[in-house]
Amino acid sequence: MFEDEITCLIEEDNSVDNVIIVENDESYGIRDKLSKAGVDVETKxxxxxxxxxxxxxxxxxxxxxxxxxxxxxxxxLKDEVYTNTRRLTPISDGILLFYGLCGNVLSDIEEDFADHPCPVGILKENNGETIDDCIGAVLGGRQEYLDTLKSFKGEGAFFLTPMWAANWRDMLVSSGFSKDKNDIEKSRYVFNEVGYKHVAKVDTGFNYEKDFHQKVDEFADLFDFDILHVPPNLNTLRQCYSNFKKELY
Structure with a gap:
């Protein structure tokens, strides 16, 4: 879900010499985005x-x-993140995990890897606390997230970033809304039961995903939601990336 943000950070960083992508079933998206952004990548x-x-x-x-x-x-999720982190620590000078708390399963990962010579970090708020999730990260942090939720005045809103908009059908299944990503009626029923009335459109300004605006419109039409425009704030992500680099240097 952080493909766009990672692509942006690398595209903005002139100090990067080489970008290597670990080849797997999930690697094609960020590989193509980086290549289109003019970043030379190698797949291994x-x-x-x-x-x-x-x-x-x-x-x-x-x-x-x-x-x-x-x-x-x-x-x-925890098992996979921990397993792959352990595999990469021997060949890395530092590992920055683009995850939030994710149900608190990753809340202790920095402490759990504290005895490794390779520092392991996770996305942080400016106050040092781990960010909540991928939405909080692009809104600027927990307080900005809370302020945004309060602005909805108690009415439920489903957030869509460009990556969420591209994958919302699969993510609804992963989130337990339905067992079939094409079962719109079941998802609509769940949305109604939990009080969702809006889609919160977070336009990050990235152009790595195609048809973001059309996909948000489609989502709103399918579930009879109003579209609320929520401004992004990527300062926390940029600062976290910068801070981790400085720690390594």
Whole structure:
């Protein structure tokens, strides 16, 4: 769900020498986005990456995208994140996880890896607390998230960023709204039961995903939602990335 934000951060960072993407079923999206943004990328299997050291004295970014459906099972999400972090620590100078609390299953990951020589970080608020989730991250943090929710005056709103808009059918299944991503009636019933009335459109300004505006319109039409325009704030993400780089240097 952070493909766009990662692409943006790398596109803005002139100090990056090499970008390597771990090849898997989830890697094609960010590979294509980075390539279209003019960033040279190299794709490697995990085995190749672990067995062939990267160039010294260069700033190499390795990106591994995990399956977004992991959110449906918190224990599986934690197991996958921890397993892949352990695999990458021996060849990394630092690992920054683009996750939030995710049901608190990742709340202790920095402490759990504190004895590793490779520092492991997770997305943080400016006050040092872990961000809530991918929506809070693009709104600027927990307080901005809370202020936005309060502005809805008690009426439910479903947030759509460009990545959420591109994947909302699959994410509704992962979130337990329905067992069939095409069962709109079941999802509409759940939305009505929990009091959703709006779609909160968070236009990050990224153009990496096609037809964002049309997809939000389609979502609103399908569920009879009003569209509320919510401004993004990417300062927290940019600061977190910058702070982690400074810590490594």
């Amino acid at each position: 299997t995990m085995v190749s990456l672990l067995n062939n050291p990267l160039p010294d004295k260069q700033f190499n970014i390795v990106i591994q995208i995990l399956e977004f459906a992991l959110h449906a099972t918190p224990k599986k």
